[in-house]
Amino acid sequence: MYARVSTHEQAEQGYSIDAQLDTLRGYCKKNGLEVYEEYIDAGISGTSLKGRVALQRLQQDAEKGLFDELLVWKINRLARNAYNLLGILDHLEHHNVSFRSYSDNFETSTPIGKFAFQMMGAVGELERNTIVENVKMGMKQRAKKGEHNGKLPLGYRVVPDPGNLSKRSKAVTVVPEEALIIRKIFELYAAGRGLKSIANELNHTGYKTKTGNTFSTTAIKEILNNPFYSGKVRYNRYDNWSNKRRRGKSAEPIIADGKHEAIIHDVLWEKVQFLLQKKSFTPARIFDGEFLLSGLIRCPKCGAAMVASRTRSKTKTGEIVNRLYYSCGAFRSKGSSVCSANSIRKQEAEEEVMNRLARVLSKDRILKAIVDKINHRLATRTIPLQEELKHIRSQLEQAESKKRLYLDLIEQNKLDNSTVAERIQEIQAKLNELQANKSRLELELTEGNTSPVVFEQVRELIRGFHQVLTAAPFEQRKTLLHLFIKRITMDASKKIETIELSFDENVDSYFSDSTVAAAAGDSLQHKQARKREKIEIVI
Incomplete structure (x- = not known):
């Protein structure tokens, strides 16, 4: 049996996990069916398969033949997208597992049942899209009337509306202690301070974001760009956010006068927007350098990803010398109150990583010891x-x-x-x-x-990995490193301590790419085309 619920509203409408399971248990008892397992995804949307751990486990158990029929309360509990729905059904059929929906009163072991399933899936997706469209329409109308949608930004909170006796009626009010932070951010920027400088000062003072985190340059910029603080309501900034994210920027966002109190007066708001626009051009690249490991090396102090940085100095002859480093990303974006630079020279870090890979590859006894350690850890x-x-x-x-x-x-x-x-x-x-x-x-x-890791398989993986890494152009080498290196840690003395490698089914698809294979100069194409289980090693 599989049950899923995504929101409190669904629970209130009778779709709760308990209600679904009670109905399905009663059906199984009445029909003499033995329940192998109850797979439950609570608080997860059915729009996509992402994050649905119970469904993933269900599919794995189906592959093992642990049950022969899947029962759900309604097909939209399984998926609200026809493509996903048919994919799940095809996976179940491939492993001889039939599907039955209690509410829709059909199962997929017959041609008519399959046809009904496909039609119901299409109807379910249409229903969902219609609901989404209606919700969007309602939210647009709220925005046009000056009412907020979604979460409120720092500086505001929702309280019961004193002018309306309805329990559901809410009003937006200013939080004085948070409004002080917002005014300070705008005033500092208007005075010529940069994003990092502002974030650094706020973090040193101990201020926190709405979610309780330290301020970053991104958080400061988002606040400065938010018209809500000037008494406006903005909606429809992005289209199809769940799929496109920031790539789906809307050409016609809704901006209307809000019903809430402004924290920033018009003169300060306009000055900040002018400065933001003035600084919005993309500057020329301040230094050259191909950084293979940015985002992979972790700061030894705070664990944040290390990013590219440089220092400039002048020699006795007057020559300007650029020195390239990897430095703590949290320090770069949030300032010294959060962390320090903890820099490591770019050349030193990259040479150590490449040399360590080469050493492991050239000495079977080292790799064998690593594999034995992995297998011991897996066993326990x-x-x-x-x-x-x-x-x-x-x-x-x-x-x-x-x-x-x-x-x-x-x-x-x-x-x-x-x-x-x-x-x-x-x-x-x-x-x-x-x-x-x-x-x-x-x-x-x-x-x-x-399952135990096979030494020969790991050796072949690292050999192919190293061949491509030494022969391919920079962009492909960087892609490969980011694909297979999970994390690089440094010790307190700023030396490379461990390199965590993770190999999975992506290895085959990357190694079989004709461009990469040609760069490697050998027969990496179509190597072990079957899906491979994940292998993680630390060198």
């Missing part, structure tokens, strides 16, 4: 995971008991529903979190990547 890693899973299952039982107790007291009229509704919601949120962790651990325990 399941024990803590099983202990954690046991603990989470115990917590789930306790939370379920608390929830049932409250519901029983409400049914017996010993408690008023309105007085404990918030507590029940808190318990349900905790249940969703525990269920997600349970699904993650169960997936990790059942994944095939716990």
Whole structure:
């Protein structure tokens, strides 16, 4: 059985996990069906397959032949996208697993059932798209009327509307202590301070963002660009954000006079916008250099990704010398209150990484010792995971008991529903979190990547990796490093400590690329074309 719920609204409309499971359990009991497992994705949208750990585990169990039929309350619980829906069905059919929907009253073991499934999938996607369009239309109308949509930025909060007796009616009010931060940001920028300088000062003072994080240059720029602070409401800044992200910038965003109080007066707002526009051109590149490892090396102090940097100095003869480094990204964007530069010379870092790869490749005994260590860790890693899973299952039982107790007291009229509704919601949120962790651990325990690593396979992977890395152009070498190197750590003395490599099915697709294979100059094409389980090694 599979159950999913994405929002509190669905739970309120009767789609809750408990309601789905109770219905499906009753159906199985009535028809004499044995339940192998209940797969639950709580608080996750059905728009895509991303993040649906229980569904991934379900598909793996189907591959192993652990059950022969999948039962859901309604097909939109499985997916709200026809493409994803048909992909899941095809995967199940390939492994001889039939599909049945309780509410839609059909199953896929017959041609008519398959046809009905496809039609219902298309109808479900149309229904979802219609709902999305209606919601967007409503939000556009709210924006045009000056009402906010979504989360409020730093400086504001929602309170009950004193002019409206309806419980759902809310008003936006200024948070004085947060408004001070916003005014300071605008005033400092108007006075000529840069984004990093402002972030550095705020972080030194101890100010935090809306989410409790330190300020970055990106966060400062987002605040300076937000017309909400000038009393305006902006909506439809991006189209199709879930797929396009910042690439989908809208040509016609809605900007209207808001019903909320402005924090920044018009004169200061206009001055800041003028300065932002003046500084918006892309400057010429201040230094040359091909940085292979930016984003891969981690700061030894805070763990942030190291980025490209340089220093300039003048020799006795008057010549300007540029020295290239990798420096802490958090220091570069947030200032010295967060971290320090912790720089390492570019040439030194890249030579050490390349030399270490070459040493491991040339000495089988070193690689063999690494593989043995990996296999030992794989053999023992399941024990803590099983202990954690046991603990989470115990917590789930306790939370379920608390929830049932409250519901029983409400049914017996010993408690008023309105007085404990918030507590029940808190318990349900905790249940969703525990269920997600349970699904993650169960997936990790059942994944095939716990099988022993074969020494010959690792040696061949590193040989191919090294051949491409030494022969390909810079862009391909950088792509390869970022594809296969998970993390490079430094020790306190700013020396390369460990290089974590991760190989999975992407290895084959990258090595079989004709351009890369030609650069390597040997027969890397179509090497081990079958899907490979992930292999992680530390050198």
